[in-house]
Amino acid sequence: MITDTKTQEFDVNTAEINKYDFRNEEKYVYKARKGLDEQIVHQISDMKSEPEWMRKYRLDSLRVFNEKVMPKWGGAIDLNFQDIYYYIKPSDRQGRSWEDVPEDIKRTFDRLGIPEAEKKFLAGVKAQYESEVVYGSLREDLAKKGVIFTDTDSAVREHPDLVRQYFSTVIPNTDNKFAALNSAVWSGGSFIYVPPGVSIDFPLQAYFRINAENMGQFERTLIIVDEGAQIHYVEGCTAPMYSTESLHSAVVEIIVKKHARCRYTTIQNWANNIYNLVTKRAVAYEDATMEWVDGNLGSRLTMKYPAVYMMEPGARGEILSIAFASAGQHQDAGAKVVHAAPNTTSQIISKSISKNGGRSSYRGLVKVEDGARKSKSNVVCDALILDPQSRSDTYPYIEIAEQDVTIGHEASVSRIGEEQLFYLMSRGLSEAEASTMIVNGFIEPLVKELPMEYAVEMNRLIELQMEGSVG
Amino acid sequence: MISRTGDMTDTLKISNLHVNVGDKPILKGVDLEIIRGETHALMGPNGSGKSTLGLAIMGHPGYEVTDGKVEINGENILEMDADERARLGLFMAFQRPIAIPGVKMADFLRHASTNIRRPDRKEGEDLIPMREFRKELREKMGQLKMDTEFARRYVNDGFSGGEMKRAEILQMAMLKPKFAVLDETDSGLDVDAVKLASQSIAEIGREKMGILIITHHDKLLEHNTPDKTHVILGGRIVETGGPELAQELHQHGYDRIRAAHPEAAAEDDKMKVETAAAG
Numbered sequence: 001m002i003t004d005t006k007t008q009e010f011d012v013n014t015a016e017i018n019k020y021d022f023r024n025e026e027k028y029v030y031k032a033r034k035g036l037d038e039q040i041v042h043q044i045s046d047m048k049s050e051p052e053w054m055r056k057y058r059l060d061s062l063r064v065f066n067e068k069v070m071p072k073w074g075g076a077i078d079l080n081f082q083d084i085y086y087y088i089k090p091s092d093r094q095g096r097s098w099e100d101v102p103e104d105i106k107r108t109f110d111r112l113g114i115p116e117a118e119k120k121f122l123a124g125v126k127a128q129y130e131s132e133v134v135y136g137s138l139r140e141d142l143a144k145k146g147v148i149f150t151d152t153d154s155a156v157r158e159h160p161d162l163v164r165q166y167f168s169t170v171i172p173n174t175d176n177k178f179a180a181l182n183s184a185v186w187s188g189g190s191f192i193y194v195p196p197g198v199s200i201d202f203p204l205q206a207y208f209r210i211n212a213e214n215m216g217q218f219e220r221t222l223i224i225v226d227e228g229a230q231i232h233y234v235e236g237c238t239a240p241m242y243s244t245e246s247l248h249s250a251v252v253e254i255i256v257k258k259h260a261r262c263r264y265t266t267i268q269n270w271a272n273n274i275y276n277l278v279t280k281r282a283v284a285y286e287d288a289t290m291e292w293v294d295g296n297l298g299s300r301l302t303m304k305y306p307a308v309y310m311m312e313p314g315a316r317g318e319i320l321s322i323a324f325a326s327a328g329q330h331q332d333a334g335a336k337v338v339h340a341a342p343n344t345t346s347q348i349i350s351k352s353i354s355k356n357g358g359r360s361s362y363r364g365l366v367k368v369e370d371g372a373r374k375s376k377s378n379v380v381c382d383a384l385i386l387d388p389q390s391r392s393d394t395y396p397y398i399e400i401a402e403q404d405v406t407i408g409h410e411a412s413v414s415r416i417g418e419e420q421l422f423y424l425m426s427r428g429l430s431e432a433e434a435s436t437m438i439v440n441g442f443i444e445p446l447v448k449e450l451p452m453e454y455a456v457e458m459n460r461l462i463e464l465q466m467e468g469s470v471g
Numbered sequence: 472m473i474s475r476t477g478d479m480t481d482t483l484k485i486s487n488l489h490v491n492v493g494d495k496p497i498l499k500g501v502d503l504e505i506i507r508g509e510t511h512a513l514m515g516p517n518g519s520g521k522s523t524l525g526l527a528i529m530g531h532p533g534y535e536v537t538d539g540k541v542e543i544n545g546e547n548i549l550e551m552d553a554d555e556r557a558r559l560g561l562f563m564a565f566q567r568p569i570a571i572p573g574v575k576m577a578d579f580l581r582h583a584s585t586n587i588r589r590p591d592r593k594e595g596e597d598l599i600p601m602r603e604f605r606k607e608l609r610e611k612m613g614q615l616k617m618d619t620e621f622a623r624r625y626v627n628d629g630f631s632g633g634e635m636k637r638a639e640i641l642q643m644a645m646l647k648p649k650f651a652v653l654d655e656t657d658s659g660l661d662v663d664a665v666k667l668a669s670q671s672i673a674e675i676g677r678e679k680m681g682i683l684i685i686t687h688h689d690k691l692l693e694h695n696t697p698d699k700t701h702v703i704l705g706g707r708i709v710e711t712g713g714p715e716l717a718q719e720l721h722q723h724g725y726d727r728i729r730a731a732h733p734e735a736a737a738e739d740d741k742m743k744v745e746t747a748a749a750g
Contacts, residue, residue: 418532423569425553426529426562427579427642428586433594434554437582441573441625 061183155191189219254282270299307336325358354390515703560649632659705738
């Protein structure tokens, strides 16, 4: 019996590796040397033929990065910044249609199911392969309405005024060490501008993927939702497995203007050796709504706390996050809301699952500034621990400088109950099926917020994570 | 080999069953045999071991069998996990059903029904076709006067006492077991609800189930006249009779039984003192 179980587990693992560990032979047009210094930053700027202001911004950011100390909280970071590639351009052309995309890149996308997404979403599919967006399409009527959906590099060239007006206004390069790093070497990412009153009623999607060993991916996303406009942006990730450390450090800035609405959905499934250190922040103005839906699976360490700054009365921020930490993984995720105006409302719902010795932490900040009267905030964080080796911690920070507010905080930690398992098993479900069902139920409040095919993928990912966890 | 096809002589046989909860002996030698198609009532004072018997038969890991056998058609099922027992045709309607937040009744039931009907199904294989399943579920819910909305609710999550019990009966109707233990399915129900439950159980039972009804009352037995009534006291079955025994216990309580079985009564008192001390 024991041998049987082992064989099965081996098969499962092989299948998992085959699914996610398909690297293509590297075929790069340009690959900068390893390491980080002014020369590398100049090279990146040269390659992109950038305007002078961006070159200066990068160099300034590099200085800030060198001055900043590493964060003293969160997870352990064991990185040699001189042993990482900071820029790789996979192909010197950017495909306009699927046929134009080079074959080997296509193969990678095929395995990620991108053509299907393309079929389903004839809207805008943007796929980032290494550091540049190589494929993009945008439904014509969107373009007619004045919607801009492009990679951020192109946006710097084609929409310099818009970019310059908003770039780095939400997250300055002095914000934290990794935001400074991204500001120095950023490449790719999405730029979206939705003009006043324009509402996009289907999700815009982008796929990201890291492929070169030891390569950092530093995409930079900037989304501006103008007055009364609406958008749902969706981004998903799978990354292949590698033996040495990889770094992913993105910066996402979002501006949601008066009466506008933005939802940003991310599902990230990183390989186990990746440091995922991301700064995501939105500012919401009068009666605007910003929603982050954030799912984190995999990676060695994730540190990510999507933030909403509510700047004007009636603004609303909502953050829904889920983290799944398995063996050798630390998910330090959470949320940050700042009430800077009266009658602002926020809600944080955080769910974490720890398994096989994985560690998940909720780290959240609710800040209400003086004068933000009648503000309301509600925080719910639930942790599910699947075995005694795993760990969950909660670090809620609350700073209130105003008396007239309503703040709620609930936290729960539970283990998969013997009673729940027995109940389901008494109806004919195996222990593995029962555990998976309980975990899927636990994250259901988040999954039901996802577009259909993402919900299916999310449940499938959970099933893969759960395989071999029993017995 | 166990017949999975539904032989009318299917038998659930419990012999000399001893069960501990923690270090504490609760059942001290229970014998009981139910032939498929029969209805048995199991009665006894609180804390006499009724639920323990049900949970031990179903395979709850917290109930340790220290001696004895539970057999279906001669095969001992005690080494099997709860899911294997369920696939063999065993079912228990819980006194206190467990909530599974986020899992919809319909999804849960579709999965469970598939596994029960195709006991050799491997994980990941197809479920019963959605259309077929929905039709059947809607039909059964109609019979139980349940709103179709119910199928979209999370399993036992925020259910009222009555809704939980009805959901248990619905599961039984969908899973069509050979043997079912109903653990106080009437508790927490008002008069009308008990009547409906009683009728429904009888209707489902017509598909030839062996039923063990654990109850304090006679209402559930109104439509389910027991072929046999067993009285459990101090962890042992001390008397077995017909439907008239259930009547008697309901009307007059356990004084006569206790007087007739002083040793078992003393055991029963001792178990209660221990429970109170432990609680």
